[in-house]
Amino acid sequence: xxxxxxxxxxxxxxxxxxxxxxxxxxxxxxxxxxxxxxxxxxxxxxxxxxxxxxxxxxxxxxxxxxxxxxxxxxxxxxxxxxxxxxxxxxxxxxxxxxxxxxxxxxxxxxxxxxxxxxxxxxxxxxxxxxxxxxxxxxxxxxxxxxxxxxxxxxxxxxxxxxxxxxxxxxxxxxxxxxxxxxxxxxxxxxxxxxxxxxxxxxxxxxxxxxxxxxxxxxxxxxxxxxxxxxxxxxxxxxxxxxxxxxxxxxxxxxxxxxxxxxxxxxxxxxxxxxxxxxxxxxxxxxxxxxxxxxxxxxxxxxxxxxxxxxxxxxxxxxxxxxxxxxxxxxxxxxxxxxxxxxxxxxxxxxxxxxxxxxxxxxxxxxxxxxxxxxxxxxxxxxxxxxxxxxxxxxxxxxxxxxxxxxxxxxxxxxxxxxxxxxxxxxxxxxxxxxxxxxxxxxxxx
Numbered sequence: 001x002x003x004x005x006x007x008x009x010x011x012x013x014x015x016x017x018x019x020x021x022x023x024x025x026x027x028x029x030x031x032x033x034x035x036x037x038x039x040x041x042x043x044x045x046x047x048x049x050x051x052x053x054x055x056x057x058x059x060x061x062x063x064x065x066x067x068x069x070x071x072x073x074x075x076x077x078x079x080x081x082x083x084x085x086x087x088x089x090x091x092x093x094x095x096x097x098x099x100x101x102x103x104x105x106x107x108x109x110x111x112x113x114x115x116x117x118x119x120x121x122x123x124x125x126x127x128x129x130x131x132x133x134x135x136x137x138x139x140x141x142x143x144x145x146x147x148x149x150x151x152x153x154x155x156x157x158x159x160x161x162x163x164x165x166x167x168x169x170x171x172x173x174x175x176x177x178x179x180x181x182x183x184x185x186x187x188x189x190x191x192x193x194x195x196x197x198x199x200x201x202x203x204x205x206x207x208x209x210x211x212x213x214x215x216x217x218x219x220x221x222x223x224x225x226x227x228x229x230x231x232x233x234x235x236x237x238x239x240x241x242x243x244x245x246x247x248x249x250x251x252x253x254x255x256x257x258x259x260x261x262x263x264x265x266x267x268x269x270x271x272x273x274x275x276x277x278x279x280x281x282x283x284x285x286x287x288x289x290x291x292x293x294x295x296x297x298x299x300x301x302x303x304x305x306x307x308x309x310x311x312x313x314x315x316x317x318x319x320x321x322x323x324x325x326x327x328x329x330x331x332x333x334x335x336x337x338x339x340x341x342x343x344x345x346x347x348x349x350x351x352x353x354x355x356x357x358x359x360x361x362x363x364x365x366x367x368x369x370x371x372x373x374x375x376x377x378x379x380x381x382x383x384x385x386x387x388x389x390x391x392x393x394x395x396x397x398x399x400x401x402x403x404x405x406x407x408x409x410x411x412x413x414x415x416x417x418x419x420x421x422x423x424x425x426x427x428x429x430x431x432x433x434x435x436x437x438x439x440x441x442x443x444x445x
Contacts, residue, residue, distance in 0.1 A: 108245040115241055136338065283308045
């Protein structure tokens with residue numbers, strides 16, 4: 001009996017093992033037909049020489065020297081051999097120049113360093129860092145293409161802005177308004193280029209988006225480009241932020257050329273005290289006027305005034321501090337890298353982008369000159385004299401333009417502090433550029 005039970009148990013185990021083997025074979029056959037995760041080894045053994053050659057062909061040097069004919073850019077479009085090779089080398093050298101200006105010369109490193117490093121990463125061959133799935137491409141889509149970063153930047157700038165200088169001397173708002181002449185003047189210039197040359201073919205919407213560069217306001221430029229000319233967003237963003245960072249280079253020669261030594265030495269009177277109530281009412285009043293007259297400008301003006309209102313309320317210091325420091329710093333990093341991603345050779349070294357850079361420089365220069373000339377005109381009338389140097393601060397590069405006005409003034413008189421006086425037209429320029437953007441969108445949008 002005992003031997004019979006043992007034999008029966010052995011037969012059962014043998015049957016179960018046969019069944020399991022058949023099931024495993026059937027499952028393996030099914031998985032092969034249905035796309036199993038199991039993968040056959042495809043690596044073919046290579047000699048040391050073959051592995052060395054394969055490694056050399058995967059390097060960036062090889063990609064630049066012998067461009068892949070099938071390589072596409074971040075948008076999936078074909079690239080020329082020049083853009084794949086020496087164009088990248090040229091753009092990398094340009095980013096090194098930007099590093100030098102930011103670190104050695106101190107030209108707005110908070111903007112220039114992230115932009116330049118983003119440009120360096122965007123021109124690395126093979127990696128496709130600025131592509132749709134590269135981290136620069138993701139940053140660009142999540143904050144620039146949808147206007148989010150400009151709005152947050154405006155909140156932070158609003159929280160850092162003091163409207164006291166403007167409210168204590170309201171006539172300086174005229175200087176901020178005059179500086180916007182560069183925007184509308186460049187709109188005419190861009191249309192004229194398209195009308196009378198065969199090389200350029202900008203539409204009215206594209207010309208309007210390009211012209212806003214004259215305000216030297218990066219967030220506003222991105223905002224209007226997204227609305228009117230998204231295909232030019234990269235070039236416009238790069239041009240606008242580049243000129244913002246290069247304010248200390250571009251503005252002083254224009255300021256000196258349009259003023260005399262005596263005008264540069266004009267000392268302005270001490271500003272009157274502005275009450276807390278005035279500072280609380282002003283942002284609400286400006287936003288109300290924008291809502292009634294130009295609703296298209298309210299996303300930017302609303303964010304700007306929101307940040308300022310939090311600051312002036314005095315009851316939400318944590319929120320105001322976050323806007324002024326951690327939040328705007330984080331967004332500045334992402335925004336700089338996103339803008340820098342558009343410094344890729346295939347997007348930057350093209351005729352349209354170079355034309356946008358020239359038009360943007362013209363707009364910015366004209367805006368600077370218009371602010372200085374307006375100050376000189378104001379001095380022709382009776383009343384307190386205005387130092388024409390603060391007119392250049394009418395462009396909305398805050399606070400860089402105001403600092404440049406102060407720096408140039410102190411070169412001629414070390415005791416002539418113009419910074420607070422220059423902040424009046426500077427903050428007026430921020431509002432003016434947002435209003436100009438609203439006008440463009442309402443007309444051409």
